[in-house]
Amino acid sequence: MTTTHPRGRPARLLAATSAALLLLAACTGGSDDDGKDAAAGYDPAAAVELTWWTGQTSEAEQVAERLAAEYHAAHPNVTIKTSPGAPTTDDLLTKLSAGFAGGSYPDISYAYGNWAGDLGASGRTQDLTSYVADPAFAWTEMPAAARAVATADGKVIGIPALVDNLALIYNKKLFDAAGQPYPTDDWSWEDFRAAAKRLTDASTNTYGTAYSVSGGEDTTWHLWPLLWQHGGKILDGTTPAFNSEAGVKALETLRAMAVDDRSMYLDQTDQKYGPLFNSGHVAMMLSGPWSLLDIKDAKLDYGVAVLPGVDGDHQTVSGPDLWVLFDHDDANRAGASRAFIKWLTSAEVDAKWNLAVGNLPLRSVEQGTPEFAAYVREYPGGQKFFDNLANAKQARPTVPGYEVMSRNVGDAIAAVLQGAAAPKEALDEAARKSAGALED
Template sequence: MRRRSLLTGALAAPVLAAGCARDGSSADSAGGRTRITYAIWDPLQVDGMRKIIRAFEAEHPDISVKLQVTPFESYWTTMKTAMRGGTAPDVFWMNAVNSQLYASNGVLEPLDPFIERDGVDMSEHPPELVRMYTYDRTHYAMPKDFDLIGLWYNKKLFDRARVPYPDDTWTWDTFRDAAAELTDPKRGVHGVAAEMAKQYTYYNTIAQAGGYVIRDGESGFDDPRSIEGLRLWTDLIDRGWSPSQSAMTDTIGRQLYLSEKVAMNWDLSAMASQMYASPAIKDHGDVAVLPKGRQRATTIHGLANVISGKSEKTEAAWEFVKFVSSRPAAEIQSREGVTISSLAGTQRPWVESMPEFQLQNFIDMLDYAVPYPSSKHTAVWENLQPRLLGGPFTGRGDIAEAARTLARQMDLALEQEK
């Protein structure tokens, strides 16, 4: 059975004709105002989104926005149930993992008619992000923000080991040497957290090695250079320069970094505010660009806003989606310091919101960012990775053999998408 058929009841619900705006003035309106619903999952962004909503409502007094916050752990289950039951929010957050799945099942409103009508310039957002939310040459989402991966490091631990701080001259060799020198068994400190965390670790090094995760509907895990990118991490664990994978199952790399048990950790730009909230890391933590392999690369991801294909208030929903990606909203979001606004020229307030950190490094890495790998059923083949790569990441088995097995099984999953 093709996996698309498994979603028939959950996502493939009937929708109105794509691209046709529907007048919401008669539905769920009060006092002459059209009310739309907006679903998100990140509690750290609630304050910023409320400020954006207030600014939008001030400009559009005929539209009100009701914010719905659902924890990420239950967000997608809740969304599928709402789609099936006809109670989906008018506007909601989308990520790369689910974008093609929702677009291909016809439950999202195509945005091209609105973009063309209103002259929205999509080139003001990172092209990798725009492509991430384009399906079958149609835009289904408006980018809101982006995140990249940087090399977070603890200056106190570097100083104690007399290791120079990382900078843009670092290569994989420099990184490995530093991890060895920073590892201090007597103090219970490791040089780096070599976590089996796709977006944070090996997706980046696969690209840096010149490999790829997916291309033209086929897996790249069996490519020799992809294997080279994976092996960087398993070697760090095997040599004792990283905590064991089992230790990082109980306490993830981010927490080990925050508790000063690892000197380096590859992590999101979106975690900057969490780092800043830690007195120790605010005082002697910082971030650098990722070290260079055969080439430079960092994974870009970002959230986007979509309109439900079942919304009866498409015009109002579009006005809101357009506003959230506009300069006034982007500047509000940037000042909040939680995430980087995707609109060109609005990132400076975010960079300056935490002056103790060299956040400009994230902006500089945009020049060589690679998009988060995805397909229609990203979650299916991503779920194969912990099971098939877990052995080598825990010191059992060879990473090359595991990667080739993963590629074969991933290709079988991708075949079901056709």
């Protein structure tokens, strides 16, 4: 099984992460933001050693090591110490939080985008706002949702490391066997529900679709596109707003499939629905381009369509991850880390990084590269996911407390889909429990 993609195992919020957030909160404000540029006085010729926590394992870590060596060969004064940083990507927040408390943390680290608010509030990140505004950086070549996630409290704290989005992946063999037409980009959620019901076959343990009820971010972020399509929003400032009429309608759409139709496989772990799709026991999966790696290994005949929509609105959610750059009160380390990440995320080098390990390209201009053409050939549906970035019109909030709120919303969704709660009451309770964590 391919293990290069850190998002291929989408568990997000574990008990260890909750502990990490408490530690991170204790570190918040540990260094003053005096408005000074962390790289002011940077000497590009100075000898510098950078620590880079890549968040990668297996083949992708080897690619990162090769790229670090390539950069060092071109810039002999810059040595980059490369490591995954933690046993899994999910463990990085715990490691970073402990590092902040102990004064030992990297210059650059991979981070899930939904950590941005808490990391930004730590007082340890660089303010890159002016740096990325330089036309030479070509900041606007990166998707708007990714740029938004890299911004916390009005400051750019990192550079997108990975871009993605949710779309509808379907098993053509199961559709053909049921005599059903394939999904189209014009489907409504009513079309999706009807197809899921027709494709469910209890005699073969086959479900029309699936949903994670682990309660983590994989549970929560799948609800946001439906919320947005109904005209709702996640927050109003720092006040929960997901329990609006739009949120209730969104969750009711899912509840009807899970409880009334029983056409939705409920995954208690968020680790099972992907393999069940690949083995032919789930007909449609709402997932991202990371799933294409395992689907390729399974040799499945599949297709990709945009998410079903509401009144023609097919908004999706993007889960951009980041290279977060940290301040060590050393202008040369700050400047060198910026120069390295600018190089790594350039169109030329990104083709050697993201496209090489099966991810979407970071920059729009990469669509015309030979590497992107090779990616689309290797992963049918890759072009659809790339085009679907245009439907990622909103971003998850980058506010401190998002992780706590996500767990509360995830628990509410899980309870509703398992028939233990009604949408309105469950979302109201999640909003009540989240209010304190989101206060300024």
